[in-house]
Amino acid sequence: MGSTVETAVRPPSYSGPVEWLRRNLVGTWYDTLLTLLSLWFVFVALRGLFAWAFFSANWEPVTGSLKLFALGQYPQEDMWRPGMIVLTVSFLMGVSWRVWGGTVRTFALALAVALGVVAALPVEMRLPLRLWFVANPALVGLGYLVGWSRVVRSRWVLLGWILSFVATIILLNGFKGVSWLPKVDTAMWGGLLLTFLLALVGIVASFPIGVLLALGRRSSLPVVKVFCVLFIELVRGVPLVTILFMGSIILPLFLPDGVRIDRVLRAMMAMTLFAAAYMAENVRGGLQAIPLGQVEAAKAVGLNGLQTMALIVLPQALRAVIPAIVGQFIALFMDTTLAVIIGLVELLGVGKAILNSKPEWLLLDTEVYVFIAALFWVFTYSMSYASRRLEAALGVGER
Secondary structure, three states: OOOOOOOOOOOOOOOOHHHHHHHHOOOOHHHHHHHHHHHHHHHHHHHHHHHHHHHHOOOHHHHOOHHHHHHEOOOHHHOHHHHHHHHHHHHHHHHHHHHHOOHHHHHHHHHHHHHHHHHHOOOOOOHHHHHHHHHHHHHHHHHHHHOOOOOOOHHHHHHHHHHHHHHHHHHHHOEOOOOOOEOOOHHHEOHHHHHHHHHHHHHHHHHHHHHHHHHHHOOOOHHHHHHHHHHHHHHHOOOHHHHHHHHHHHHHHHOOOOOOOOHHHHHHHHHHHHHHHHHHHHHHHHHHOOOHHHHHHHHHOOOOHHHHHHHHHHHHHHHHOHHHHHHHHHHHHHHHHHHHHHOOOEHHHHHHHHHHHOHHHHHHHHHHHHHHHHHHHHHHHHHHHHHHHHHHHHOOOOO
């Protein structure tokens, strides 16, 4: 009887960074030429950028309006509310770092380092504000230590994040007639705060709605299927600006007298419904990618239709379309800038208002828009980075 010897084929291993550079950057004459041209281009671009940023640019509109960029016209006497929210997030990030690790650890460390660096900057800053910046990295570390406790479990951390979101809305909004937590009208919300809220609510709410719409479009019930198809195609057939105008201007015309929906809430509803329609198509693409054999195998082991969809089909479908889903989330985050059209002063609206506040700042629009673009890049890249780490952990694209 013959024997079969299987030889594992492995990719070549590099002995070190020098060998990696030789193989990838200077392996041939044209690789060397392309490497030198790329280094020259990067050097010229970065030299010009650094020269403009540190010697030519005037950052006064940015440095003198950081509070407006962060919170808009939120009352100065109530600044402790968003401060408490950020402190809570820092603590939960530390706990999540210990419980979940992985990508959360990266974000927790980035948050702690960023706020710690700001606290150490040699700039004019009031002592309470500097102490607040110092407290955030400390709370990240404290949360990490608390995460070692045996009573801390993943479900409790997840519940803490959910409760923190509810507490955030309560703290920011307040209540009428309550002296220690007075109501702050949403017209005072603005800047990065409003951008975050619009994006966060749109992302969190559109995901389950989109999944339900995708399942409804594949339903065997005619009424459910027709409703889902009409909703998806109608919403996807018009731009987001149209839906924002309908939610902000046309919807109040059909409401009974005395019934008024807050305009920030109307914008959140419009962005949620718009994103849900696109999310439904992303999820439907993932559902179609699942082989029929998966369903037949689930039925063979005795699972019913609901169990098959919830436990077998849907998890695989969502795993397959993670890049498309995260791409939709990133697009929604950038689409929050359209809220300025209906009078909401989000991050881009604050930038325009700051430029128009002083005549001498009108020519400094480059500095303001570069600052806004850098903020958007940081958060969108963070979502993209988290997506890549999640894909690697789940093995998306691997066989």
